Amino acid sequence: MKSLSINGKNFSIEAQNEMPLLWAIRDIIGLTGTKFGCGLSQCGACSVLINGNLMKSCSIPISYVEGKEIFTIEGSSKNLEFLREAWHQGNVPQCGFCQSGQLIAATALLDKIEKPTNEDIDNAMSGNICRCGTYTRIKKAIHKAVELKMNDND
Amino acid sequence: MIMTKIQNLSRRNFVKVFGLATGGIILGCNVSGDKKEFVPSSSDKNSFSPNLFVNINKNGKITLIASRSEMGQGIRTSLASAIADELEADWDYISVEQAVGHEKYGNQNTDGSRSVRTMLEPMRKMGATVKMMLISAASKRWGISSNECVAENHYIRNTKNNEKIFFGDLVEEASKVKIPDTENIKLKEIKDFKYIGKNLKSIDLKDFTNGTAIYGMDKKIPNMKFAAIARCPVTFGSVKSINKSDAKNIKGVDKIIQIDRLVPPTGKFFGMLGGVAVIANNTWAAFQGKLNLDIKWDLGDNKSYNTDSYNQKIKKRLQKNGKLVPGSRGNVATAFKESKDIIEATYHVPHLVHAPMEVPNATAWFKGDSCEVWAPVQDPQTVRSEIAHFFNLALENVTVNVTFLGGGFGRKSKSDFVVEAVALSKEINGPVQVVWTREDDIKHSFYHSTSTQYLKGSLDKEGQVSGWLHRAAFPSIVSSFKPLSDYASGFELGQGFINNPYQIENFRFENAKAEAYVRIGWMRSVIHIHSGFGINSFVDELAAKANKDPLEFHLELLGIDRVIQGKSEHPFNSKRLKNVLKIAAKKSGWGKKLPEGHGLGLAIHYSFYSYVATIVEVSAKNKKIKIENIWTAIDCGLVLNKDNVKNQLEGAAVFGMSIALFGKITAKDGAIEQGNFDDYLMTRMKDTPNIDITIIDNMETAPSGVGEPGVPVIAPAICNAIFSATGQRVRTLPLIDLGLI
Numbered sequence A: 001m002k003s004l005s006i007n008g009k010n011f012s013i014e015a016q017n018e019m020p021l022l023w024a025i026r027d028i029i030g031l032t033g034t035k036f037g038c039g040l041s042q043c044g045a046c047s048v049l050i051n052g053n054l055m056k057s058c059s060i061p062i063s064y065v066e067g068k069e070i071f072t073i074e075g076s077s078k079n080l081e082f083l084r085e086a087w088h089q090g091n092v093p094q095c096g097f098c099q100s101g102q103l104i105a106a107t108a109l110l111d112k113i114e115k116p117t118n119e120d121i122d123n124a125m126s127g128n129i130c131r132c133g134t135y136t137r138i139k140k141a142i143h144k145a146v147e148l149k150m151n152d153n154d
Numbered sequence B: 001m002i003m004t005k006i007q008n009l010s011r012r013n014f015v016k017v018f019g020l021a022t023g024g025i026i027l028g029c030n031v032s033g034d035k036k037e038f039v040p041s042s043s044d045k046n047s048f049s050p051n052l053f054v055n056i057n058k059n060g061k062i063t064l065i066a067s068r069s070e071m072g073q074g075i076r077t078s079l080a081s082a083i084a085d086e087l088e089a090d091w092d093y094i095s096v097e098q099a100v101g102h103e104k105y106g107n108q109n110t111d112g113s114r115s116v117r118t119m120l121e122p123m124r125k126m127g128a129t130v131k132m133m134l135i136s137a138a139s140k141r142w143g144i145s146s147n148e149c150v151a152e153n154h155y156i157r158n159t160k161n162n163e164k165i166f167f168g169d170l171v172e173e174a175s176k177v178k179i180p181d182t183e184n185i186k187l188k189e190i191k192d193f194k195y196i197g198k199n200l201k202s203i204d205l206k207d208f209t210n211g212t213a214i215y216g217m218d219k220k221i222p223n224m225k226f227a228a229i230a231r232c233p234v235t236f237g238s239v240k241s242i243n244k245s246d247a248k249n250i251k252g253v254d255k256i257i258q259i260d261r262l263v264p265p266t267g268k269f270f271g272m273l274g275g276v277a278v279i280a281n282n283t284w285a286a287f288q289g290k291l292n293l294d295i296k297w298d299l300g301d302n303k304s305y306n307t308d309s310y311n312q313k314i315k316k317r318l319q320k321n322g323k324l325v326p327g328s329r330g331n332v333a334t335a336f337k338e339s340k341d342i343i344e345a346t347y348h349v350p351h352l353v354h355a356p357m358e359v360p361n362a363t364a365w366f367k368g369d370s371c372e373v374w375a376p377v378q379d380p381q382t383v384r385s386e387i388a389h390f391f392n393l394a395l396e397n398v399t400v401n402v403t404f405l406g407g408g409f410g411r412k413s414k415s416d417f418v419v420e421a422v423a424l425s426k427e428i429n430g431p432v433q434v435v436w437t438r439e440d441d442i443k444h445s446f447y448h449s450t451s452t453q454y455l456k457g458s459l460d461k462e463g464q465v466s467g468w469l470h471r472a473a474f475p476s477i478v479s480s481f482k483p484l485s486d487y488a489s490g491f492e493l494g495q496g497f498i499n500n501p502y503q504i505e506n507f508r509f510e511n512a513k514a515e516a517y518v519r520i521g522w523m524r525s526v527i528h529i530h531s532g533f534g535i536n537s538f539v540d541e542l543a544a545k546a547n548k549d550p551l552e553f554h555l556e557l558l559g560i561d562r563v564i565q566g567k568s569e570h571p572f573n574s575k576r577l578k579n580v581l582k583i584a585a586k587k588s589g590w591g592k593k594l595p596e597g598h599g600l601g602l603a604i605h606y607s608f609y610s611y612v613a614t615i616v617e618v619s620a621k622n623k624k625i626k627i628e629n630i631w632t633a634i635d636c637g638l639v640l641n642k643d644n645v646k647n648q649l650e651g652a653a654v655f656g657m658s659i660a661l662f663g664k665i666t667a668k669d670g671a672i673e674q675g676n677f678d679d680y681l682m683t684r685m686k687d688t689p690n691i692d693i694t695i696i697d698n699m700e701t702a703p704s705g706v707g708e709p710g711v712p713v714i715a716p717a718i719c720n721a722i723f724s725a726t727g728q729r730v731r732t733l734p735l736i737d738l739g740l741i
Helices: A021-029 A079-091 A100-114 A119-125 A136-154 B009-020 B075-087 B114-143 B167-172 B204-212 B284-292 B307-317 B332-337 B381-390 B416-428 B438-443 B528-545 B552-557 B573-590 B641-661 B716-728
Strands: A001-004 A010-013 A047-050 A053-056 A069-071 B025-029 B053-055 B062-066 B094-098 B149-152 B155-158 B164-166 B225-230 B236-241 B255-259 B275-280 B294-298 B341-349 B363-365 B371-375 B396-401 B432-435 B451-459 B467-473 B508-513 B598-607 B610-619 B624-635 B690-695
Touching: A001 A021, A010 A021, A010 B114, A021 B236, A047 A100, A047 B690, A053 A100, A053 B467, A069 B284, A069 B552, A079 A100, A079 A136, A119 A136, A136 B641, B009 B307, B025 B114, B053 B114, B053 B167, B062 B075, B062 B114, B075 B094, B075 B114, B075 B255, B075 B508, B114 B149, B114 B155, B114 B167, B114 B307, B155 B167, B155 B528, B164 B341, B164 B573, B204 B396, B204 B641, B225 B284, B225 B416, B255 B284, B255 B416, B275 B416, B284 B432, B332 B451, B332 B467, B332 B508, B341 B528, B363 B416, B363 B598, B371 B416, B381 B396, B381 B416, B416 B528, B528 B552, B528 B598, B528 B716, B552 B573, B552 B598, B573 B598, B573 B610, B598 B716, B610 B716, B641 B690, B641 B716
Parallel strands: A001 A069, B062 B094, B225 B432, B371 B396, B467 B508, B624 B690
Antiparallel strands: A001 A010, A047 A053, A047 A069, B025 B053, B053 B062, B149 B155, B155 B164, B225 B275, B236 B294, B255 B275, B341 B451, B363 B371, B363 B432, B451 B467, B598 B610, B610 B624
16 A cells, blocks of 8 residues: 555555556546646646656656655645636636646746746746647736736735 | 527426436527538427527526537637527526537537537527527516517516516526527627627636546546557558567556457448557556567558658659649640749648647447447547447447547547447446557557649749649548548648639649558648648749749739639638738738848638638747747638637647647658657747737628638748748758758
């Protein structure tokens, strides 16, 4: 039995050490918001935070995450909620499939840089592919989330 | 347009047919295929075949059944908004449920950028009918004439005393009202639209941002197995022998099953490739099992396919006359003889693959004499018929549930991955989910055809185009349905080749033979990608030869304003094409002085009855190209949801960039060489420029396509901009192969 802490909840699962976290989350625990896109850390659809760091869950074995805090799209954080609101205001998604990963990557960015520049955003978000091509909206929405957050602090 | 009958379904029947708990008014109508007309409904309630339903609950909640698949084009929102507008509904009360695959919904095939084009009017009529029934119910209650009632934001108002009744409170009375006759249905005037033509947000936003939207792979059934399939590297090869021992040793692997190719009957369906399936307790174990299979393949006839030598062969073929295609006119030979200048060019676009973010996948449960599937499919009725055909089931015993599609782009209009799931479920006698790896997706697709085009054009003394010879060769999509279809079909040549929009007196189009060695399918914009690239690039070359500004040259070549009726309800109007070009050019500041190393390029294209122009600005530095700006203008007639159209066009620019910059699928000894996003590259955020979209206000004209028309212009506009910036002509895609990226 292995114990995983996801979004503050503990899950005991039966799985091999080398199983990538993605499949443990999706097939065993049943949280399907984290997506499979490539299996090679190329597309970012499976992005999660592990102890606050952005990682591709398709390439992280569960042995690595035992005892660490895993955060997925099913979770909630201050930055993620501002981003969600900004995503809604900007009507960002098309098919929506990559957006879990996009939001998680954006959360990791705002967790580290309070007010990212366009270049910061390009650097932080270019590991996430959106085949529908919503990049310009994602970029705008990240700036918007920063604005929402600043107004909220007023 | 004839609507003969809209039928009020009884609650019982509705529940029976659709399994929805409901109450109140439920309306169905029938739409025959793509014809925007209602056809009589059967009086036999059990076989009543409606296309679309409006259900108003007593609590005021309105549920719409969406018959078209949602793959990012926003159709669930668009269809709902058309009904809500005519119904005068409050958007907050609207929700959408996805239809299963069934012919009672009319044509559900979500392709060809036609959902809004074919369904807007039926949807509006559905909304208008319900509104009339609610008004009728209210007028009876008040004892006044219907003319004295108006519907406003989910209420009916008595205009005499301003008393109001909530929609939900009228449900019981309205359900007893006679359905109005077709000729009495009155649609709103454009100026009164509340949602149509405005900016509505996706109705599924929360599910998309919370991770709760259910795509194919998210379907879970208790005790469901997971499957991965090893397929022959060469299309249509077969298994010679398997050593299963290593795969069987993988923890979680349950069974290893060989499945044979299912060959579709000529002219329809897709069949499946066959191979060796690993059945496991989770997706990862299935993937691992598959990697550990030791399979000897009989590679079959397609092992000779090498795209390099194939392309050379086709290029050579294009040096000779091809098959003359109807639509050619005048005499190019004379025009060439009498010309001042002649130029020739050959353009090439490689095979491409859709690579939607969600790989092909399907969940199936075969239960002997019935079968249920859950899958992200664009064409659920074909899936249903195909399952019935291959597994010898009665059609009514096959249920196809359509999930969200994590992108489709044409890949998910093929049912092969669903057929695989059914075949395996039948074998293991239980539910199973087949998931393709990304490598499977890239190596075993229905590829976008590769094309080579030879163009020869002449200019007269005034620098006007006097003759145009166009020879194109590309493996036909028809080859996937009918073996030995080595020439292009009429529908393919009608995608921008033979209906070239320019006014050229001497025009000759020839088609050369091109055999298919892989499965060919349609990908977003289909053959327009080829015609748009070849024609726009060549016009730019002609303009340069004539020493004229490309913008002026294009406008001149489009000729006098003219309307070509054709067979369609959407005649081609050259003025609309000129208009989008002028507007995009103005937006881009065409003619302005650009920074050193920058260049502008333009392209126009008419597809899916929409008119698109794009101007691209590139910069060149150290022999590398950067896309700086994209300005696109579209005239798609009536716009149903402005922000959604904008989003589609922004996405089309990014999709088109992927084609221009990176897209290339190659085969060596019959096997596809690319396998994942590390060698089949995609446009990423860092590559993405400013994208500016202009939507022409043309609400009086019938709506035309939106999802696809923005794509074909991007690659030629980029290449023409590169010429403008550097003097280098790009005639072969992608740019990365030329070292420009």
